Every structure is written in structure tokens, then in C-alpha cells.
Amino acid sequence: VVGAGPDYHSPVPSPYRPVTDGVLSRLREVLLDEEVLRDEEQRQAYARDETEDLRFLPEVVVTPSSTAEVQEVLRIAHEERVPVTPRGAGTGLSGGALPTRGGIVLSCERLNTIREVDERDMVAEAEVGVVTDDLRRAVAERGLFYPPDPSSSDVCTLGGNLAEDAAGPRSLRYGSTRHHVLGLEAVLADGSLLRTGGRNRKDVAGYDLTQLLVGSEGTLAVITAAVLRLQPAPGETLSLLAPFDSLDAAAAAVEAVCRVTPRLLACELVEREAVETVARVTPVPDELRGAEAILFLELASEDEGALFEAASALEAVLRERGSGEVKAARQAADQRRLWEVRRRVGAAVKGRSVYKECDATVPRSRLAELVRAARETAAHHDLLALCYGHAGDGNLHVNLLRGDLDDETWSDRMAAAEEELFERVLAVGGTVTGEHGIGLTQRRFLERTRGPRAVEIMRGLKGVFDPRGILNPDKVLPDEVAR
Ligand SMILES: Cc1cc2nc3c(=O)[nH]c(=O)nc-3n(C[C@H](O)[C@H](O)[C@H](O)COP(=O)(O)OP(=O)(O)OC[C@H]3O[C@@H](n4cnc5c(N)ncnc54)[C@H](O)[C@@H]3O)c2cc1C
Numbered sequence: 426v427v428g429a430g431p432d433y434h435s436p437v438p439s440p441y442r443p444v445t446d447g448v449l450s451r452l453r454e455v456l457l458d459e460e461v462l463r464d465e466e467q468r469q470a471y472a473r474d475e476t477e478d479l480r481f482l483p484e485v486v487v488t489p490s491s492t493a494e495v496q497e498v499l500r501i502a503h504e505e506r507v508p509v510t511p512r513g514a515g516t517g518l519s520g521g522a523l524p525t526r527g528g529i530v531l532s533c534e535r536l537n538t539i540r541e542v543d544e545r546d547m548v549a550e551a552e553v554g555v556v557t558d559d560l561r562r563a564v565a566e567r568g569l570f571y572p573p574d575p576s577s578s579d580v581c582t583l584g585g586n587l588a589e590d591a592a593g594p595r596s597l598r599y600g601s602t603r604h605h606v607l608g609l610e611a612v613l614a615d616g617s618l619l620r621t622g623g624r625n626r627k628d629v630a631g632y633d634l635t636q637l638l639v640g641s642e643g644t645l646a647v648i649t650a651a652v653l654r655l656q657p658a659p660g661e662t663l664s665l666l667a668p669f670d671s672l673d674a675a676a677a678a679v680e681a682v683c684r685v686t687p688r689l690l691a692c693e694l695v696e697r698e699a700v701e702t703v704a705r706v707t708p709v710p711d712e713l714r715g716a717e718a719i720l721f722l723e724l725a726s727e728d729e730g731a732l733f734e735a736a737s738a739l740e741a742v743l744r745e746r747g748s749g750e751v752k753a754a755r756q757a758a759d760q761r762r763l764w765e766v767r768r769r770v771g772a773a774v775k776g777r778s779v780y781k782e783c784d785a786t787v788p789r790s791r792l793a794e795l796v797r798a799a800r801e802t803a804a805h806h807d808l809l810a811l812c813y814g815h816a817g818d819g820n821l822h823v824n825l826l827r828g829d830l831d832d833e834t835w836s837d838r839m840a841a842a843e844e845e846l847f848e849r850v851l852a853v854g855g856t857v858t859g860e861h862g863i864g865l866t867q868r869r870f871l872e873r874t875r876g877p878r879a880v881e882i883m884r885g886l887k888g889v890f891d892p893r894g895i896l897n898p899d900k901v902l903p904d905e906v907a908r
Pocket of ligand 1: 474475510511512513514515516517518520521522533553574575576577580581582583584585586587588589590591592593594642643644646647648649771772860861864897900
């Protein structure tokens with residue numbers, strides 16, 4: 426599958442039924458005309474996400490505009506045994522929204538209402554097609570704060586964030602998406618409606634189905650809305666840039682940096698090659714050029730004095746750990762300019778070359794070993810690698826670049842390098858994905874990461890939620906097929 430060309434279809438014989446004229450007319454009975462997309466040109470737009478160069482054409486795309494319509498679509502798909510791939514904005518990086526078996530892509534783009542921002546309970550209830558930044562802005566207008574901040578937040582949707590348990594720089598302080606979810610509205614594979622949790626900040630009644638659905642990558646249910654926990658805004662912020670003359674030294678400094686102050690919101694690492702990749706497409710401030718690696722840090726406090734105190738304590742530790750001169754940015758515009766470079770790395774790498782992103786995560790104290798493993802693995806397989814990411818969470822995106830390698834050489838080297846890297850990551854107690862999910866592309870690592878018993882339990886859960894296996898086939902579980 427990896428390295429598939431533009432019109433690639435799965436070679437695996439499909440156990441599912443096709444979208445026949447009969448299925449189409451049933452869909453048209455329950456949806457508006459404009460909610461059923463059949464033209465090839467329209468379907469092509471839903472054939473890919475941001476994962477490598479993979480492409481699978483759906484037979485039909487539906488864009489329901491209410492939970493009731495989602496229920497109707499799933500009821501039909503369940504009866505007709507047609508596979509359904511839920512989709513948000515298609516920014517996923519593990520192939521989760523790819524319709525590998527054709528069938529129906531269920532795009533949540535029209536489920537885009539913020540139903541309520543409740544200041545008293547400090548919660549928002551929003552549909553899943555809402556773009557993450559739109560929710561963040563809407564609650565900010567009420568003086569509140571929704572912390573999850575994936576670098577794709579200007580385009581990705583709450584549904585994709587929930588399904589992947591997306592995280593971002595500020596997850597260091599606030600945790601990933603799952604830490605902000607109190608309840609869900611979801612449609613099961615047979616079209617029935619499930620409500621989990623609610624607005625209570627504490628609730629231990631029975632098994633926690635809310636948290637089971639978060640991170641389930643569209644394989645257990647289609648989430649249609651969520652009750653999200655809000656916070657007071659973090660106050661004034663200050664950003665620090667710490668340049669290092671080696672990537673190892675920057676990685677080794679992270680565990681000490683994270684111990685200094687509870688006011689630290691984010692601790693990100695970007696190596697030189699990543700900064701230079703951004704510089705190929707957009708001007709990069711001078712202070713970011715030249716260092717082998719940079720730690721980007723963000724602090725927050727309501728009290729300016731406390732902010733500067735935390736900054737000088739951090740600076741002292743950074744210098745002790747080998748940083749060059751630490752630069753501070755206090756003005757909002759200056760901070761935005763610096764963080765914009767960090768935010769743009771992913772897109773810049775994508776524009777530079779086909780690449781494989783390994784979403785490697787290790788206990789924070791093993792970060793230097795991860796960096797070493799990335800460099801040595803790339804050298805063994807004669808590939809260019811660059812690292813950047815959420816260092817404070819022990820999560821680095823190790824990007825292996827294809828450059829001008831031919832198809833076969835690239836596939837072979839990339840697969841061998843990925844094997845070696847993850848072998849080393851697992852050996853130090855790490856995991857094969859910190860935030861991008863198992864999806865389609867990382868399935869072969871699931872059992873090695875979780876163990877056979879855990880995977881067996883996951884299969885059992887899949888059978889309970891989706892007895893016919895129509896929801897998002899080929900994702901998460903290795904060799905899952907329809908029943
Ligand atoms: C430039 C760039 C930067 C990124 N930065 C980050 C980052 O900092 N942190 C991070 O965590 N990720 C990051 N990502 C990855 C991606 O943006 C996230 O995984 C995001 O959460 C995906 O949201 P989406 O709306 O695009 O979902 P999609 O890609 O459309 O779907 C992702 C998965 O969610 C499922 N899904 C979507 N909606 C639903 C639903 N309503 N119910 C059930 N399942 C559903 C899909 O089936 C699929 O499995 C980045 C991606 C890019 C391209």
C-alpha cells in the first residue's frame with residue numbers, strides 16, 4: 426500500500442458489498458441532493474488525506490447535516506454491508522480517513538454548529554465538523570480557553586481531534602484532547618444513537634465509554650458532537666528561544682527544563698534541517714538560523730513578576746545544560762512570529778519531499794536516546810532524517826525524506842528504517858504513535874506495542890460496537906475484515 430500511485434485501489438479482495446444504484450437511491454431518500462457526491466472529480470477530493478502519497482477513491486461521499494442524517498446513512502450502510510469511512514478535514518497523518526475499500530466516505534463538514542458555550546458550567550457543546558480554531562476563538566470571545574492546539578488547528582476539525590486524541594505544544598501543560606472531553610454524542614454502526622458522559626466534571630458511573638471512543642479513529646462509532654471542558658485563559662505569555670550547538674544536548678536538556686516551573690506551557694524542539702526546510706518557503710527570523718537545534722519554550726502567568734522570575738530560572742537551567750544565549754519574546758506579535766516557524770515545519774517538509782513521519786514517543790528522560798536512534802537509523806539506511814516536535818511530551822516527529830529516490834529504493838529503505846527506529850523506541854519503553862494514531866499505516870506495529878492479549882480485547886470491543894465491521898475498515902486493528 427505504501428507508495429501507492431495516484432489512482433491506486435486496494436489489491437485486497439473486498440468482503441464488502443459495492444455501492445449499487447439501490448444503495449444510492451436509498452441514500453438520496455434520506456439526504457439532500459447536495460449531500461450525495463458522486464462525480465469522480467468531487468470524489469477525488471476525498472481520496473486522500475495528508476498521509477504520504479496514498480490515494481483511495483470512495484464510491485460515494487455523503488455530507489450529512491444532522492445527527493439524524495448520520496443515523497440514516499449508517500442504518501443503510503449496515504443493512505447493505507457497505508463500508509463507511511468517517512472524515513473530518515482530512516489532515517490526518519496515519520491514513521485514518523482513507524476509504525481503502527471504496528464504499529461511503531461520511532464527511533462531517535456540515536456538522537459545524539457550536540451548539541452552546543455555557544460560561545457557568547465552563548463547557549462548550551459543539552458538533553464535530555467545527556474547525557478547532559473556530560471553537561477556540563468562539564470561547565475566547567467569552568473570556569474562556571479551549572487548550573488543544575494541534576499545529577493544524579486552522580483547518581482540522583473537532584471530530585478528527587477526538588478520533589485521534591490530537592495534541593499540540595500546550596499539551597505539555599494541559600494534556601491532549603481527551604483531557605478536555607466530558608461527554609459525546611455518537612452514532613453506532615447500526616445507526617443507533619449513543620450519548621456518553623455529560624456536563625459533570627466528575628462521573629464514574631460504569632465503564633468510561635467517552636474515553637474509549639476518544640482515540641478510536643472512527644472504528645467504533647461516528648462521533649457527532651462533544652461536550653468540552655473549558656478553562657480560564659492562561660494569562661500573559663512569554664516565549665523563550667534556546668539555541669544549542671548539538672541536537673543531543675538540546676534533547677538531553679528537556680527533562681531538566683520541564684522540572685523548573687509549573688508556568689511552562691510548551692517545550693518544543695526543532696532541529697536545524699527543519700528550520701532550513703521552513704526557510705525554503707518563507708522568511709525565517711535571523712535568531713532562528715544557525716543553531717543545530719532550538720528549544721522553543723512558552724510560559725504563562727497572570728502576574729508579570731512571576732513570569733519573569735520563571736523565565737530567569739529557566740534560563741539558568743538552559744545555560745547549565747549547554748544552551749547558547751537565550752532570547753525572550755514578550756510582545757504578542759514577536760511571539761507569534763517565532764511560533765509560526767514551529768507551526769509551519771510539517772507543511773514545509775511535505776512541500777519539500779515525499780516523506781514518512783514516524784510519530785515516535787518515549788519517556789521524557791529517554792529523549793536523547795530517541796534522537797540518537799533517529800540519526801543512526803537514517804545513516805544505516807542512507808536516508809535524510811529530520812526531527813522536530815513536542816519534546817516536553819517525549820514526542821518527536823522523525824521525518825524520513827524520500828528526496829529523489831526511485832519507488833522501490835524508497836519503499837525498501839523507508840520500511841527498514843521505520844522497523845529499526847521503532848524497535849529501538851519500544852526497547853526504551855516508548856510507543857509507535859504519540860498523537861497521529863495507528864490508522865492504516867502503523868497497524869503492523871500495534872501488537873508489538875500493546876501485546877497480543879490487549880489486541881484481542883480491542884478486537885472484542887470492535888465486535889461489540891460494529892458487529893459487521895463496516896466502520897473504517899483496515900484501520901487500527903491488523904487484518905480486520907467484515908463479518
Ligand atoms: C501540517 C500538519 C500539522 C499537524 N500537527 C498536528 C499536531 O500538532 N498534533 C496532532 O495531534 N496532530 C497534528 N496533525 C495531524 C492531524 O491534523 C490531526 O490528527 C487532526 O486531529 C485530524 O483532524 P481532521 O479533522 O483533519 O481529521 P481526518 O484526517 O479527516 O480524520 C482523522 C481520523 O479521524 C476519524 N474521524 C474524523 N471525524 C470523525 C468523527 N466525527 N467520528 C469518528 N471518527 C472521525 C477519521 O476516520 C480518521 O480516522 C497535523 C497535520 C498536519 C497536516
